[in-house]
Amino acid sequence: MIGVTTHQANTIAVGFSARSNDPNMNITVEAGWTAHQTNQNGDGPPAHSMVSRILTSQGQVSHTWTHDAPSRGATGILAAFKGATP
Numbered sequence: 001m002i003g004v005t006t007h008q009a010n011t012i013a014v015g016f017s018a019r020s021n022d023p024n025m026n027i028t029v030e031a032g033w034t035a036h037q038t039n040q041n042g043d044g045p046p047a048h049s050m051v052s053r054i055l056t057s058q059g060q061v062s063h064t065w066t067h068d069a070p071s072r073g074a075t076g077i078l079a080a081f082k083g084a085t086p
Contacts, residue, residue, distance in 0.1 A: 003062035004080050011055045011082045017065045018048040019074035027067045055080065 004013065015033070019025065025040040025047040033051040040047050047067070055061055063078055 003060055004078050005060050006055055006058050006080045006082070008082055009055065009057050011058075011080045013053045013055055013061050013063075013078060013080045015051045015063045015065075015076065015078040016048065017074065017076040018046050019067060025067050027065055030064050033063060 006013070017027070019027075027038055027040055027047060027049050029035045029038070029049060029051050033053045035049065035051050037048070037050040039049075049065055051063060053061070053063075061078075061080065063076075065076060067074070
């Protein structure tokens with residue numbers, strides 16, 4: 001699980017997870033998030049998943065990816081971007 005704290009509503013959180021290139025990763029995205037890219041083919045680039053979520057209130061947000069146990073490690077990052085004030 002990775003997390004970030006937001007300080008205003010109407011922000012977008014974007015997360016990315018990558019792991020070793022083992023075949024059949026079985027990456028699962030947490031409910032409430034939109035999956036934009038998921039590659040689970042161990043014969044191509046490393047398995048990865050990119051997700052986003054519009055946040056309607058400030059506070060702590062986190063995301064947990066689940067997948068098979070990696071043989072060579074996994075990593076993830078989560079960032080929140082606030083909208084511009086007109």
